[in-house]
Amino acid sequence: MEQSAKIYEDLDRILVTKEEIAEKVRELGQKITKDYAGKEPVLVCILKGAVLFFSDLMREIDLPVTADFMAISSYGSATKTSGVVRVLKDLDKDIVGKDVIIVEDIVDTGVTLNYLKSMLAHRGAASIRIAALLDKTARRTVPDLKVDYVCFDIPDAFVVGYGLDYDQTYRNLPDIGVLSPKIYGDK
Ligand SMILES: O=P(O)(O)OC[C@H]1O[C@H](OP(=O)(O)OP(=O)(O)O)[C@H](O)[C@@H]1O
Ligand code: HPA
Numbered sequence: 001m002e003q004s005a006k007i008y009e010d011l012d013r014i015l016v017t018k019e020e021i022a023e024k025v026r027e028l029g030q031k032i033t034k035d036y037a038g039k040e041p042v043l044v045c046i047l048k049g050a051v052l053f054f055s056d057l058m059r060e061i062d063l064p065v066t067a068d069f070m071a072i073s074s075y076g077s078a079t080k081t082s083g084v085v086r087v088l089k090d091l092d093k094d095i096v097g098k099d100v101i102i103v104e105d106i107v108d109t110g111v112t113l114n115y116l117k118s119m120l121a122h123r124g125a126a127s128i129r130i131a132a133l134l135d136k137t138a139r140r141t142v143p144d145l146k147v148d149y150v151c152f153d154i155p156d157a158f159v160v161g162y163g164l165d166y167d168q169t170y171r172n173l174p175d176i177g178v179l180s181p182k183i184y185g186d187k
């Protein structure tokens with residue numbers, strides 16, 4: 001807490017501590033290891049927000065996984081989605097016949113994952129599942145989106161830390177907290 005005390009001042013409260021994150025990520029890694037026994041899933045990290053979750057989760061999966069990366073952006077410098085999902089970087093390898101696990105930091109409206117899931121399904125993956133660290137169901141505008149693995153259900157608040165940003169800042173907080181609305185005003 002001490003070394004980032006200045007950034008922590010911008011939070012209203014801490015929602016999930018780094019210890020709670022580590023425990024849930026370990027449990028999820030064990031579950032995926034069981035569910036995919038005998039398979040070699042492709043873990044797809046959705047940059048940038050999922051980067052910390054991805055790197056911790058993959059070390060908890062005891063299978064010969066491969067890793068690929070996609071960069072997506074729809075929030076820009078706001079706390080509300082622009083509704084337009086931009087692919088800034090695509091996967092390096094094709095996923096035909098592969099068991100794909102999309103690794104995301106947060107499902108908010110669901111617009112990003114809905115877009116991504118149908119895009120990857122069209123490329124001929126054998127299966128696609130979603131693993132999300134946080135699920136903010138109160139904000140969902142895509143009600144039938146299935147999120148297969150969730151670590152934490154969270155309330156309707158803009159959160160930062162452990163990879164999640166506001167205008168590219170706060171991603172390095174080890175915990176996840178509610179950003180004080182005074183930081184972003186009506187953005
Ligand atoms: O469910 P949604 O309402 O679509 O919101 C979730 C998406 O928004 C954030 O990405 P962002 O566009 O902020 O890019 P970033 O990961 O680089 O921060 C987050 O990482 C998810 O990808
Ligand atoms: O609550 C959030 N915090 C940071 N990024 C986000 N992208 C969607 N929702 C959020």
Ligand SMILES: [Mg+2]
Nearest residue numbers: 049075164165
């Ligand atoms: Mg963001």
